[in-house]
Amino acid sequence: MNEILPLVQKPGRYIGNEVGAIHKDHRDRIKFCLCFPDLYEIGMSNLGLQIIYHRINRHNDALCERAFCAAPDLEQLLIEHNIPLWSLETFTPLKDFDFLGFSVGYEIAYCGVLDILDLAKIPLSCSSRKEDDPIVITGGPAILNPEPLVDFIDVFFLGDGEEAADEIIAIARTNEYKTNNRRGRLRLLSSISGSYVPSFYKISPGSAGLKPMETGIAEVIKIRSVLPLKNEYYPALPIIPNIETVHDRLSIEIMRGCPRGCRFCQAGYQYRPRRERVIDDIIKQIDESLEHTGYEEISLLSLSTTDYSGLEKLLSRLNSSLNQNRTSIAIPSFRPGTISMNILNALNNGRKTGLTFAPEAGTQKLRDVINKDITEEEILSTSVTAFAHGWDNIKLYFMIGLPTETEEDIDGIINLIRKVEEAARQYGRRKKIGVTISPFVPKPMTPFQWERQIGLEEILSKYRMLQRGLKSKIIDLRFHHAESSIVEGVLSRSDRNIGNVLIAIHNSGLRLQAWSEYFDYERWLQAF
Numbered sequence: 066m067n068e069i070l071p072l073v074q075k076p077g078r079y080i081g082n083e084v085g086a087i088h089k090d091h092r093d094r095i096k097f098c099l100c101f102p103d104l105y106e107i108g109m110s111n112l113g114l115q116i117i118y119h120r121i122n123r124h125n126d127a128l129c130e131r132a133f134c135a136a137p138d139l140e141q142l143l144i145e146h147n148i149p150l151w152s153l154e155t156f157t158p159l160k161d162f163d164f165l166g167f168s169v170g171y172e173i174a175y176c177g178v179l180d181i182l183d184l185a186k187i188p189l190s191c192s193s194r195k196e197d198d199p200i201v202i203t204g205g206p207a208i209l210n211p212e213p214l215v216d217f218i219d220v221f222f223l224g225d226g227e228e229a230a231d232e233i234i235a236i237a238r239t240n241e242y243k244t245n246n247r248r249g250r251l252r253l254l255s256s257i258s259g260s261y262v263p264s265f266y267k268i269s270p271g272s273a274g275l276k277p278m279e280t281g282i283a284e285v286i287k288i289r290s291v292l293p294l295k296n297e298y299y300p301a302l303p304i305i306p307n308i309e310t311v312h313d314r315l316s317i318e319i320m321r322g323c324p325r326g327c328r329f330c331q332a333g334y335q336y337r338p339r340r341e342r343v344i345d346d347i348i349k350q351i352d353e354s355l356e357h358t359g360y361e362e363i364s365l366l367s368l369s370t371t372d373y374s375g376l377e378k379l380l381s382r383l384n385s386s387l388n389q390n391r392t393s394i395a396i397p398s399f400r401p402g403t404i405s406m407n408i409l410n411a412l413n414n415g416r417k418t419g420l421t422f423a424p425e426a427g428t429q430k431l432r433d434v435i436n437k438d439i440t441e442e443e444i445l446s447t448s449v450t451a452f453a454h455g456w457d458n459i460k461l462y463f464m465i466g467l468p469t470e471t472e473e474d475i476d477g478i479i480n481l482i483r484k485v486e487e488a489a490r491q492y493g494r495r496k497k498i499g500v501t502i503s504p505f506v507p508k509p510m511t512p513f514q515w516e517r518q519i520g521l522e523e524i525l526s527k528y529r530m531l532q533r534g535l536k537s538k539i540i541d542l543r544f545h546h547a548e549s550s551i552v553e554g555v556l557s558r559s560d561r562n563i564g565n566v567l568i569a570i571h572n573s574g575l576r577l578q579a580w581s582e583y584f585d586y587e588r589w590l591q592a593f
């Protein structure tokens with residue numbers, strides 16, 4: 066390893082030893098490795114990974130380490146030198162862990178699961194794994210439809226993982242588990258609520274459903290939801306990354322779930338019900354974490370932060386305690402209509418990095434169809450207030466290809482953005498509007514799961530319409546990668562047959578498909 070790391074572009078991705086990383090002796094402990102199927106800089110921005118890492122490490126008789134995808138330069142060297150992928154904490158080959166736990170946040174990362182398993186020299190297919198291979202577990206938002214990955218994953222856990230992690234450890238420490246064979250161990254793990262062990266189910270002929278093959282296996286798998294959000298879930302000392310990550314700030318979850326019901330939004334359905342943390346708990350965690358980490362920016366995370374009922378109070382308390390430290394507060398996305406002057410004033414004290422709104426559709430008719438209860442008036446009045454209060458940048462997110470969309474709705478996006486532009490121009494030359502347009506991708510377990518996804522030509526033609534209609538010096542118009550949206554749509558609603566496509570992609574040498582520089586649509590089409 067010492068020989069190959071100096072040869073790679075970013076060795077900091079693979080060496081661990083960060084402030085906050087936990088190192089434990091492997092003897093007599095249940096050994097987990099959390100794997101993130103993308104690069105270190107993406108995975109280390111994932112709050113869920115930090116939560117589960119610390120949750121498992123709280124147990125004296127268990128340990129948890131981390132692994133990420135290897136970038137192509139390291140992968141090549143690992144293969145040349147016949148070195149299996151290692152964990153960051155102790156450089157242990159992943160094959161030597163009892164459990165590998167993948168956190169899959171987006172469908173295109175399915176490929177990363179295969180890449181990590183292969184580099185770790187663990188058989189890709191569950192049925193080829195030996196008794197002493199790790200049990201491969203997966204959770205995360207992109208496995209709400211687990212079927213695309215059933216060939217590769219031994220156990221899925223649906224929903225919140227905090228309590229399930231404790232229950233896995235409780236089972237793994239029993240003699241019954243330790244003395245059982247692999248199938249017996251999987252059977253024991255299948256007793257945990259929210260677990261889905263595909264090898265205990267068969268597709269019943271003539272229907273789309275799965276049936277348990279043994280008595281005592283759950284017929285219906287319920288999504289786990291922890292209630293309440295306990296303070297103990299959140300680490301006071303998160304791991305501070307070695308290298309710059311995509312979100313290089315202190316991430317604090319203040320609420321899980323969302324009170325809205327946008328019909329396209331998988332996260333909104335998956336993380337029900339809405340659960341708010343207590344303000345005192347949030348402040349305590351922030352105080353402790355800032356002291357330990359030295360971060361200068363805090364991001365208050367949730368699916369819809371401005372729907373947190375105590376936001377004004379929280380911001381005002383944070384402002385009075387944080388000012389001396391010059392720490393700024395960021396809120397990922399604002400819901401127009403829920404932002405009071407007090408909230409804007411409270412945020413005024415930090416760096417004004419920009420306000421983000423997601424109207425998603427340009428006309429009221431289409432916003433009603435998708436159940437996005439924001440009016441044009443709310444969007445415009447909130448934009449005016451923000452510009453008037455010194456914000457120079459507003460970011461707007463829209464989707465195209467939503468059910469029932471017509472040309473009028475595309476014109477509606479243009480008209481709405483033009484009105485925000487008009488408002489911006491009244492407040493000086495420095496104002497900018499960032500606009501991101503993404504194709505609608507129907508997601509499983511949402512009311513739109515059976516809706517049509519528009520094809521590539523239609524996406525590109527709508528992109529062109531928007532481009533023509535939104536030429537302006539102050540509008541920065543960006544489009545989500547159209548081809549990768551098509552692939553995402555296929556993967557998210559696939560059944561288990563897509564496993565062969567994932568293997569073909571892996572065998573073709575494609576890696577890191579969430580990165581536009583590595584994404585290869587032609588190769589995906591060939592694999593399909």
Ligand code: SF4
Pocket residue numbers: 323324325326327330332333368369
């Ligand atoms: S407000 Fe945002 S998080 Fe909530 S349901 Fe709508 S899109 Fe999803």
